[in-house]
Amino acid sequence: MSNFKILTTDGLARRGEFDTVHGKVQTPVFQNVGTIAAIKGALSTEDLRQLGTQIELSNTYHLHLRPGDEVVKKLGGLHKFMNWDRPILTDSGGFQVFSLAKLRNITEEGVTFASHIDGHKIFMGPEESMRIQSNLASTIAMAFDECVENPAPKDYVKKSVDRTYRWLVRCKNEMERLNSLEDTINKQQMLFGINQGGTYDDLRIEHMQRIAELDLPGYAIGGLAVGESHEEMYHILDVTLPHAPEDKSRYLMGVGTPSNIIESVARGIDFFDCVMPTRNARHGFIFTRHGTMNMKNQKYELDTRPIDEECSCPTCQKYTRAYIRHLFKAGEMLAMRLCVIHNLYFYNELMERIRTAIEEHRFEEFRRENVEKLATRL
Amino acid sequence: MSNFKILTTDGLARRGEFDTVHGKVQTPVFQNVGTIAAIKGALSTEDLRQLGTQIELSNTYHLHLRPGDEVVKKLGGLHKFMNWDRPILTDSGGFQVFSLAKLRNITEEGVTFASHIDGHKIFMGPEESMRIQSNLASTIAMAFDECVENPAPKDYVKKSVDRTYRWLVRCKNEMERLNSLEDTINKQQMLFGINQGGTYDDLRIEHMQRIAELDLPGYAIGGLAVGESHEEMYHILDVTLPHAPEDKSRYLMGVGTPSNIIESVARGIDFFDCVMPTRNARHGFIFTRHGTMNMKNQKYELDTRPIDEECSCPTCQKYTRAYIRHLFKAGEMLAMRLCVIHNLYFYNELMERIRTAIEEHRFEEFRRENVEKLATRL
Numbered sequence: 001m002s003n004f005k006i007l008t009t010d011g012l013a014r015r016g017e018f019d020t021v022h023g024k025v026q027t028p029v030f031q032n033v034g035t036i037a038a039i040k041g042a043l044s045t046e047d048l049r050q051l052g053t054q055i056e057l058s059n060t061y062h063l064h065l066r067p068g069d070e071v072v073k074k075l076g077g078l079h080k081f082m083n084w085d086r087p088i089l090t091d092s093g094g095f096q097v098f099s100l101a102k103l104r105n106i107t108e109e110g111v112t113f114a115s116h117i118d119g120h121k122i123f124m125g126p127e128e129s130m131r132i133q134s135n136l137a138s139t140i141a142m143a144f145d146e147c148v149e150n151p152a153p154k155d156y157v158k159k160s161v162d163r164t165y166r167w168l169v170r171c172k173n174e175m176e177r178l179n180s181l182e183d184t185i186n187k188q189q190m191l192f193g194i195n196q197g198g199t200y201d202d203l204r205i206e207h208m209q210r211i212a213e214l215d216l217p218g219y220a221i222g223g224l225a226v227g228e229s230h231e232e233m234y235h236i237l238d239v240t241l242p243h244a245p246e247d248k249s250r251y252l253m254g255v256g257t258p259s260n261i262i263e264s265v266a267r268g269i270d271f272f273d274c275v276m277p278t279r280n281a282r283h284g285f286i287f288t289r290h291g292t293m294n295m296k297n298q299k300y301e302l303d304t305r306p307i308d309e310e311c312s313c314p315t316c317q318k319y320t321r322a323y324i325r326h327l328f329k330a331g332e333m334l335a336m337r338l339c340v341i342h343n344l345y346f347y348n349e350l351m352e353r354i355r356t357a358i359e360e361h362r363f364e365e366f367r368r369e370n371v372e373k374l375a376t377r378l
Numbered sequence: 379m380s381n382f383k384i385l386t387t388d389g390l391a392r393r394g395e396f397d398t399v400h401g402k403v404q405t406p407v408f409q410n411v412g413t414i415a416a417i418k419g420a421l422s423t424e425d426l427r428q429l430g431t432q433i434e435l436s437n438t439y440h441l442h443l444r445p446g447d448e449v450v451k452k453l454g455g456l457h458k459f460m461n462w463d464r465p466i467l468t469d470s471g472g473f474q475v476f477s478l479a480k481l482r483n484i485t486e487e488g489v490t491f492a493s494h495i496d497g498h499k500i501f502m503g504p505e506e507s508m509r510i511q512s513n514l515a516s517t518i519a520m521a522f523d524e525c526v527e528n529p530a531p532k533d534y535v536k537k538s539v540d541r542t543y544r545w546l547v548r549c550k551n552e553m554e555r556l557n558s559l560e561d562t563i564n565k566q567q568m569l570f571g572i573n574q575g576g577t578y579d580d581l582r583i584e585h586m587q588r589i590a591e592l593d594l595p596g597y598a599i600g601g602l603a604v605g606e607s608h609e610e611m612y613h614i615l616d617v618t619l620p621h622a623p624e625d626k627s628r629y630l631m632g633v634g635t636p637s638n639i640i641e642s643v644a645r646g647i648d649f650f651d652c653v654m655p656t657r658n659a660r661h662g663f664i665f666t667r668h669g670t671m672n673m674k675n676q677k678y679e680l681d682t683r684p685i686d687e688e689c690s691c692p693t694c695q696k697y698t699r700a701y702i703r704h705l706f707k708a709g710e711m712l713a714m715r716l717c718v719i720h721n722l723y724f725y726n727e728l729m730e731r732i733r734t735a736i737e738e739h740r741f742e743e744f745r746r747e748n749v750e751k752l753a754t755r756l
Contacts (some may be wrong), residue, residue: 032649037704042419042712045690066704067708071700075698301449314424322449323415323459326445372593
């Protein structure tokens, strides 16, 4: 029996429901990122509940370093630690190992690297990643993979993809073992596989076909949004997704802008995550249904309207553009918080509008109306 | 008719009600500080409402620089700007001019100084301070005074106090003029006078007697908590307050610790303000009814209790010591926010407990039980 049920489709877009031990997730969904078990911009899990967040994502690499996954396990797992009872997805640490850590050495066993905080040597392979994620007790664990930047030479990508496949098999075995242990907190932890293959169609397809055979509850497309153009990204989705199991959920990792999300839903993606709404907000960059805004702009000095008059987020219900601009100029943390609140609410609501459009079989119309508009600079 | 009504007394402690155009304030009260029209630690006025804040304090000097009081006036005044409908007190700018600004030159007219942000030259005298505060449209404006640090030579303090008296007369005249103007936002803005005199009993008393004659709605004790000991501070209150009008509210500026507050209520103070609960919280220093804690302490690593099990604040209702310690260690802004929430709630609730103790005529008992306990390091 699958955890994922497709309620309806509209073209290639899917309206689904993903069932977990921590409750159901309505897809397509955008996961809100709480890197080190906290949402940047001083948001708490209480705030996420108010913003309609369905699923939170935390980072294995960061939590392994601080406070340590053993500490989180002693405290009862991430859910208790953060006071969050809905689903949590943890990434595998792979992306951070390959983007943040220094002095990497990759072997068949795994990766030896130096912590970006104090330089101490750490080894992480598929089994280590699974053990850390089991200690964190997330709802969904991600497979440990190598994330190659784009473009990369084909022979290297081929070698890497083969190893990532062998690592996935080891992840699956280790997770099954961990889920059977007495003192494992979440014995129903799920594993998502990750498709790699850089920008090479044949490698992507072949890898997807191989990992599909492992019958995992979900499959991610990894290694995108790391250097290639949007067109290349969409192309990879076009050629790869037909080889992903129809009845399993699909997750496009680290993506992206509102337009990226709509275009990817149109190609059959169900899960997303990205630091963009939080990171941009902290610099005053705001998403609205009419396009993007820079709240530091002088033109908002005397503007008594909310960021978006149609928005129902806690920020737009109470505070003006003039006030938010002032907070940025005065260097007040509240500026970031108010903008992160708005952007996360916007992303969560965008997904709701996408889900409704699919349900009402007018997703193509929604896509036509919004892809360009949402990218407009106001 | 007075704005201030004493409901009951217990020894010298007063349980009062201060009536304003923005609603009533139950005293003794602690004003929550929102320096530049924002509460440090990413708190909004929505948060203040949740924390039971009765009155907010903002800084004239800071708001004059950013965003500018003319801008705030165009935006409808501080209340609209911050979205806060309860009372706001603005200080006069004097304290910041004498503590933050550089290259000061004091004359009978006022003070010329350089902005601490970009060094540009600014002149502020009694009339300028009143005009700025009128533009901000706060509920209560403070008189423009010179804040001398302790200790200072008596002949200088005497000269300064005389000038501060003449400035107060000018403040009163200017405020009356401003309140009568057509385009003034808050035509019922109130002026509090400020008693000065350093640590010299005779200067304090003489100054208080002179300003009492001006029949202002409230009187502050200024120039304390700026270098002298707690004992000296209490002594000044002991000798000065008997000369303050009985039926007017009394405000001890910039004070202080929970114990300072209890000791000052015992001497007849009604209003307080201090950056301590917010500033300390941002460094992990927490107030509880059992004493103070440092949330960065290693001993909280695996502590799953809330900061204070008896506390009803939003932080203690949802998050553990272990989580808050982790947030500090990981450098997450949320750490500061959760601690500021707790400390402000604690201060607001402390004042409520003080008010109840006075109402129930057991304030001396409350004082005996709490003055030492609240200062204990846990």
